[in-house]
Amino acid sequence: MGDLEDLRTLVRAFIEERDWVRFHNAKDLSAAIAIEAAELQEVFLWKTREEADAAMRDPEARRRVEAEVADVMIFLLSLADRYGVDLAAAVERKVRENAGKYPADKVRGRAVKYTELKKE
Ligand SMILES: [Mg+2]
Structure with missing residues (x-):
């Protein structure tokens, strides 16, 4: 591989x-x-x-x-x-963006869209 x-x-x-x-x-x-x-x-x-x-x-x-x-x-x-x-760069950028949208302490163990998190 x-x-x-x-x-x-x-x-x-x-x-x-x-x-x-x-x-x-x-x-x-x-x-x-x-x-x-x-x-x-x-x-x-x-x-x-x-x-x-x-x-x-x-x-x-x-x-x-x-x-x-x-x-x-x-x-x-x-x-x-x-x-x-650049796929590797695109993935790295997207994971960083997602980390900002989905703070681990707020979403751990929960399947919730980031737009719903803003309401909390
Ligand atoms: Mg096929």
Whole structure:
């Protein structure tokens, strides 16, 4: 398993070898990420939470999950590569922003949106 830069290079080479860059625009790459995320959800569709957790211990279901997670990541890397998004920097910035929105002492153990916290 390489780091993000190695993966970005791997995905770029795959795309360029097939001359698929022409199809890669912000609209379609964004849609592809959402579609692959939906395929990930499909693995667990109509299962209870317990059944979904059990599926993660089932080798075949787990392979499907890993394949869809990879598809999401591949299109995410493609979008980032095409438009020069530094994924590591974007994630670091977003986690810092979220830390400001969700102070640990206020949200520990609670699933609450930050807009609701402002009312407290
Ligand atoms: Mg897929």
